[in-house]
Amino acid sequence: MTDATQSGPMLAADGTPLKKSLARSLRRRKLRALALIAPLLLFVLLSFVIPIVSMLFRSVENGIVAETLPLTVVELKNWDAESGELPDEALYAAFTKDMVVAIDEKTHTRLGSRLNYEQTGMSSMFRRSGRQIKKLDPETDGPFKDKLIDIHDGWGDIETWRTIKTHAVPITNGYFLNAIDMRRTPEGAQAQPEDKQILIKLFGRTLMMSLIITASCILLAYPVSYLLATLPMRVSNLLMILVLLPFWTSLLVRTSAWKVMLQQQGVINETLVWLGLVADDARLVIINNQFGTIIAMTHILLPFMILPMYSVMQTIPPSYTRAAKSMGATNWTTFWRIYFPQSIPGIGAGSILVFILAIGYYITPEIVGGTKGVFISNRIAYHISSSLNWGLAAALGTILLAVVLLLYWCYDKIVGIDNVKLG
Amino acid sequence: MAALTPISRKPMSVVLPAVAIAGGFLGMFVGAGQGSVLLGIVIGAALMAGLAWVYVNVLDNERMARWITILGLGALGLLFAGVTGLIVGLLAGWFFAFFIFWLYEGRYRQKLLPYMTGQQVFWHYAFRVICGAIFVFLITPILVVLPLSFNAQDFFTFTPEMLRLDPEGYSLKHYRDFFTNNEWQRSFKNSLIIAPIATIISVSLGTLAAIGLSQSHVPGKRAIMGILISPMIVPLIISATGMFFFYSDIGRFLEGTLGMDKNFVGYVKVILAHAVLGIPFVIITVTATLVGFDQSLTRASANMGAGPVRTFFKIQMPLILPGVISGGLFAFITSFDEVVVVLFVGSASQKTLPWQMFTGLREQISPTILAVATILVVISIALLTTVELLRRRSERLRGLSPA
Numbered sequence: 001m002t003d004a005t006q007s008g009p010m011l012a013a014d015g016t017p018l019k020k021s022l023a024r025s026l027r028r029r030k031l032r033a034l035a036l037i038a039p040l041l042l043f044v045l046l047s048f049v050i051p052i053v054s055m056l057f058r059s060v061e062n063g064i065v066a067e068t069l070p071l072t073v074v075e076l077k078n079w080d081a082e083s084g085e086l087p088d089e090a091l092y093a094a095f096t097k098d099m100v101v102a103i104d105e106k107t108h109t110r111l112g113s114r115l116n117y118e119q120t121g122m123s124s125m126f127r128r129s130g131r132q133i134k135k136l137d138p139e140t141d142g143p144f145k146d147k148l149i150d151i152h153d154g155w156g157d158i159e160t161w162r163t164i165k166t167h168a169v170p171i172t173n174g175y176f177l178n179a180i181d182m183r184r185t186p187e188g189a190q191a192q193p194e195d196k197q198i199l200i201k202l203f204g205r206t207l208m209m210s211l212i213i214t215a216s217c218i219l220l221a222y223p224v225s226y227l228l229a230t231l232p233m234r235v236s237n238l239l240m241i242l243v244l245l246p247f248w249t250s251l252l253v254r255t256s257a258w259k260v261m262l263q264q265q266g267v268i269n270e271t272l273v274w275l276g277l278v279a280d281d282a283r284l285v286i287i288n289n290q291f292g293t294i295i296a297m298t299h300i301l302l303p304f305m306i307l308p309m310y311s312v313m314q315t316i317p318p319s320y321t322r323a324a325k326s327m328g329a330t331n332w333t334t335f336w337r338i339y340f341p342q343s344i345p346g347i348g349a350g351s352i353l354v355f356i357l358a359i360g361y362y363i364t365p366e367i368v369g370g371t372k373g374v375f376i377s378n379r380i381a382y383h384i385s386s387s388l389n390w391g392l393a394a395a396l397g398t399i400l401l402a403v404v405l406l407l408y409w410c411y412d413k414i415v416g417i418d419n420v421k422l423g
Numbered sequence: 424m425a426a427l428t429p430i431s432r433k434p435m436s437v438v439l440p441a442v443a444i445a446g447g448f449l450g451m452f453v454g455a456g457q458g459s460v461l462l463g464i465v466i467g468a469a470l471m472a473g474l475a476w477v478y479v480n481v482l483d484n485e486r487m488a489r490w491i492t493i494l495g496l497g498a499l500g501l502l503f504a505g506v507t508g509l510i511v512g513l514l515a516g517w518f519f520a521f522f523i524f525w526l527y528e529g530r531y532r533q534k535l536l537p538y539m540t541g542q543q544v545f546w547h548y549a550f551r552v553i554c555g556a557i558f559v560f561l562i563t564p565i566l567v568v569l570p571l572s573f574n575a576q577d578f579f580t581f582t583p584e585m586l587r588l589d590p591e592g593y594s595l596k597h598y599r600d601f602f603t604n605n606e607w608q609r610s611f612k613n614s615l616i617i618a619p620i621a622t623i624i625s626v627s628l629g630t631l632a633a634i635g636l637s638q639s640h641v642p643g644k645r646a647i648m649g650i651l652i653s654p655m656i657v658p659l660i661i662s663a664t665g666m667f668f669f670y671s672d673i674g675r676f677l678e679g680t681l682g683m684d685k686n687f688v689g690y691v692k693v694i695l696a697h698a699v700l701g702i703p704f705v706i707i708t709v710t711a712t713l714v715g716f717d718q719s720l721t722r723a724s725a726n727m728g729a730g731p732v733r734t735f736f737k738i739q740m741p742l743i744l745p746g747v748i749s750g751g752l753f754a755f756i757t758s759f760d761e762v763v764v765v766l767f768v769g770s771a772s773q774k775t776l777p778w779q780m781f782t783g784l785r786e787q788i789s790p791t792i793l794a795v796a797t798i799l800v801v802i803s804i805a806l807l808t809t810v811e812l813l814r815r816r817s818e819r820l821r822g823l824s825p826a
Contacts (some may be wrong), residue, residue, distance in 0.1 A: 029640060036635030037647060040628040040702065048654050048699045051669030052661065058668060220557050227554045241807075242558050248803040249565060250760045252780045253796040257564030259784060260571060260579045260793070267567055270580050275455045302561060331543065360658020362763050367784050377660035384664060384767065394668075397661045408656050 052401070059394035062172035065164065068111045069098040076165045081186045087161055092144040099133045117389050118174070118183065119163045125154045162186050175395035199379070199396070206376045209294060210358040214305075216298045217354050218347060221305035225346070228306075229313035247303035255364050258296035262287040262368065288370025296368045301357055305350035308415075312346030345414070352411045356404055376400055428537040430529040435479065438526045439472045445522060446471025449515055456504060475523045489520035506588045565800055572597055572793035579790065597794035607791065610779035617690065617765075617775060618758040621697035626751040628698075629705030634739070636706070637713040648706075655703035659763040666696050667767040686772055693769045697761060701754025708753060712746025712817060745817035749810045756806060 012021040066073050071094035079087045102108040112126025129152045136147065149156035166186050167174060174184040181197040182189050191197070224243070228236045246254060261267045264283050272278040286292055316339065324334045362377040369378070376396060383393035447468035454463015478488040493516035500512025525531055535544060575594040576582050584592025601607050632651065636644065654662060670692045677688045716739070724734040740747075762777040769778070776795065783792045 026640060029638065030642060033635040033638040033641045037632045037641070040632035040651065041647060043628055044651055044654070044699060044702060047669075047695050048662070048665075049650065051665035052657065053665075055661075055665040055668055220560070223550065223554050224557050227551070239558065242562050244807055245804065246561050246565065248756070248807045250756075250777065250796070250799045250803065252760070252762065252777050252784070253568065253799050254564055256780065256784055256792050256796055257568045259788070261564060261567060263579060265578070265580055267580055275451065276460045299560065299564065331546070356656070356658075360660055362658075362660045363781065367781075377658065380660055380664060381763075381767075384667060390668070393664060397664045400658060401661050404656065404658055404661075 055394050056398050056401075059175050059391060059398045060171050060173065062167065062174065062391070063170050064111055064114050065168045066170055068102050068107050069095065069164070069168075071095075072098050072164070073168045076161070076168060079161070079165070081158075081162045081165055084158065086145075086156060086158060089143050089145050091161075092148055092155075093138070093142055096133060096136055096141075096144045096148070097138040099130070100136065100138055103130050103134045113388070115163060115167065117178070117392065118167060119159065121154065122160075122163070125152055125160075128152060129155070175391040176398075178392050179395040179399055199376075202374075202376050202379055203399075205290075206359060209290060209373070209375070210355050212294055213297050213301060213358045214351050214355045216294070217302055217305040218351060220298065220302055221309050221350065222343075222347070225306050225309035225313050226343075228310050229316070230318070243303050243306050246299070247307075251300065251363060254300050255296060255367050258292070258299065258364075258368055259287065262292050262295070287368055288373070290369075290373040292368040292370070293365045293373035293375075296364050297358060297361060300364060301354045304353050304357060308349040308353065309343070309346035312349070313343055316342045349411070349415045352407055352414065356407050356411070359407075360400060360404060428532055428535060430533055433527055433529050435476070438475055438479070438523065441526055442475040442519070442523055443468040443472040445519070453503065471519060474519070475527070478523055479527055485524050488524075489517075492516040492520040492523075504587075507586055510588075568793055568796050569800070572790070572797040574790060574793075577790050579788075579793075597791045598798075600789075600791045601794050601798070604791065606774075607776075607779060607795070610774045610776045613773055614759055614776040617693055617697060617773070618755050621694045621701060621758045622751050622755040624694070624698035625701035625705050625754045626747060629702050629750065629754075630709050630743075630747050633706050633709035633713060634735075637710055637716070651706050652703045654700050659700075659761075662700070663764045663767040666764060670696065670768050689770050689773045693765055693773050693775075696764050696768045697758040698754075700761060700764065701757045704753035704757060705747075705750035708750035709743060709746045712743045716742060742820060745813040745820070749813050752806050752810055756803070 010018040012018045014021070016024075072091065075087070075091040075094045079091060099108060102111065108126050108130050109123070112123040115126070116123035129148075132151045133148075136144070141147070154160050162185075166184055172184065173189075177184050177189050178192075179199055181192045181200045183192055228239055228243075231239070259266075263269070264285070264287075266287070268286065269278070269283045273280050273283065278284060286295070320338050320342070321334050324338045325331075329337070359375070360377055361375055362381060365374045366378055366381075369375070377400070380393045380396050380400070383389045383396070447464040450463040450465070450467015450470075451460055452463070453467065454460045457463065474492065478485075482488050493513055496516035496519070497509050497512040500508030500510070500515075502508070504511070531548065532539075532544060535547065539547070570585070571579065571581070573593045573595065574582065574585065575592050575596065582592055586592075601611075635641065636648065636651075641647070674688050674692055677683045677691070678685055720738050720742075721734050724738045725731075729737065760777055761775075762781050765773065765775050765778055766781070769775070776799075780792055780795060783789055
């Protein structure tokens with residue numbers, strides 16, 4: 001106890017102040033822990049977070065017009081889109097100059113397909129005019145206004161130039177407006193024409209079907225989890241295999257099984273016809289529509305509902321219900337007032353999990369959903385691989401991601417990330 | 424407690440209607456096979472109710488009654504529908520022999536609490552039947568796929584030969600197709616290349632990070648955990664979209680600037696993408712194992728002069744191995760099962776087994792898919808067993824440690 005009589009700070013064995021020495025050791029431990037985490041964190045940041053962020057950026061990025069037609073964009077600034085008159089010769093000259101360069105680099109068709117998302121016909125106009133504009137010499141062949149209009153009527157249409165001017169900005173909200181069935185026009189955001197309004201409906205359908213799937217999962221999972229939680233451990237472990245086996249089976253196996261079961265000539269229809277419940281010429285249409293998607297996805301996501309419910313119900317002491325009954329409660333009162341409130345955390349955890357998973361599903365709706373039973377993710381995949389409107393795909397993905405992250409935040413608040421368990 | 428419940432014989436007015444309903448249900452299926460459902464229901468109900476009446480009032484010998492029912496219904500089944508009928512008949516006979524006396528003797532109350540009312544008893548069994556139906560729903564698709572994969576025809580439904588249990592109706596030809604068809608074999612090989620390498624990457628990086636995360640005083644632990652788990656939370660279609668843009672840029676860079684082989688770059692892209700997807704599973708399982716890990720063991724080992732590497736391999740690794748392996752299995756199955764990302768990131772030469780199945784299901788649906796599905800089910804049963812055994816072992820190990 002000599003330290004107590006010393007006036008200076010407490011010293012460690014090597015003579016440094018104890019406080020400093022402890023802080024140093026703590027810092028070293030922190031650094032070591034971080035060094036262990038760092039490789040993985042870098043890996044995930046590089047190959048997952050950055051791709052996602054760059055996708056988010058792609059949903060607003062719109063450099064293509066300004067890059068392909070740099071001179072035209074400068075000239076367009078001087079043109080008043082509201083005037084109702086065609087642009088002047090200077091703009092046509094600038095446009096020809098830009099186009100000759102663009103045709104040389106073969107970028108004009110890409111610009112055409114980009115503008116085609118906004119106004120149909122643009123793609124073919126750029127492609128067809130391209131062949132003839134190539135022959136013009138920007139230095140000597142002027143004036144260009146009449147020549148261009150000769151090549152294609154579209155260049156004499158004010159709408160063409162208005163569209164180009166509207167979408168010449170490098171950062172655009174156009175894709176997001178498209179994603180919610182609106183479009184960017186010179187007069188500001190406006191609704192799409194009626195026949196093009198499909199995405200809001202699709203978002204609504206995705207939410208609606210995910211809700212139905214979640215609800216039917218609750219309905220089916222509740223009795224099963226209750227049974228598993230109340231049976232003796234040995235029996236419930238055996239029955240648990242029936243839940244875990246589908247959980248572990250490949251998603252494609254289960255989807256193909258449903259395709260086999262639900263087809264017109266499939267197992268369910270054949271059995272019903274055999275039993276005489278359904279006439280042979282009036283077989284049930286239960287695939288390639290919403291019903292098919294709902295039933296297959298309910299089956300696929302059911303284990304994700306049973307497992308959290310089961311783990312919550314296991315912790316409910318059976319003595320509570322017995323106490324309630326001994327005090328004269330009926331079966332229904334016991335269940336509704338005593339058991340059910342205690343099982344709500346399990347329902348909440350399972351529902352959010354199932355809903356998050358359902359809302360972003362792609363494979364199952366694609367195979368059993370036909371055209372009526374598809375989700376927003378199928379539309380994203382369509383824009384990525386078929387229509388090549390990547391900006392719109394990115395915008396749709398961003399909206400979906402925002403919804404999922406919001407739900408996930410709720411999940412974290414209610415259940416906690418640390419409580420995620422597997423198997 | 425349960426054995427104390429007194430049981431008493433029940434009146435015929437309870438037994439006969441219940442047996443008749445069950446008999447009618449069986450009769451419906453037999454009737455459907457013979458052409459008239461309604462007649463089947465009526466005959467089935469009458470036959471079973473009559474049997475019950477005879478057994479109870481005339482025969483009064485349970486052993487004999489059981490054999491009569493089993494053999495009688497078996498013979499009827501053989502007469503109507505051959506071998507399948509025999510099996511169904513024997514099973515039905517066993518059930519009815521049990522069911523009639525179970526009801527009549529009141530055995531259904533034997534294992535229940537003595538004070539339960541009739542309604543409660545009924546609800547108790549009704550609830551079990553409902554749960555049984557849900558379990559059937561859970562398991563049916565798998566049970567349907569297994570026998571159909573042995574179909575001798577190219578149909579997706581049970582042929583009459585199959586229902587008659589005729590050996591002609593069964594064949595291994597879809598399996599043969601899987602093992603000889605180049606397309607399937609190539610995609611199988613691709614899966615076997617991609618999944619293990621992706622698993623190794625995610626397990627090695629993931630285990631290190633989980634050990635780092637499990638230590639106290641990690642700054643920003645929640646944020647780090649959130650980032651590491653995010654590949655599991657973000658819907659696959661969004662991950663796939665993001666990776667599609669990103670990896671096509673990376674691929675262009677590797678091929679164009681560094682002049683790497685196109686095929687090789689393709690594999691690298693898919694493997695990296697799958698490794699990221701597997702990471703959350705490794706992190707979750709390994710951190711769960713580390714929760715019960717006694718940190719004083721590493722301190723003791725350091726005390727005795729072992730360096731951190733030696734401590735890790737000799738002390739920590741053997742104890743957390745079950746968690747690491749089951750995390751690895753999760754990562755493996757994630758990659759082995761994955762379609763969306765490989766569809767977007769990979770090119771045709773990286774076609775994996777799920778991708779091949781997906782195109783098969785969408786375009787030219789061939790029964791070989793069912794054979795592949797059966798093989799995958801068998802693989803997943805094997806993995807499930809492994810994980811379960813490992814979990815038990817891990818619990819045992821943790822039970823021994825003083826934590």
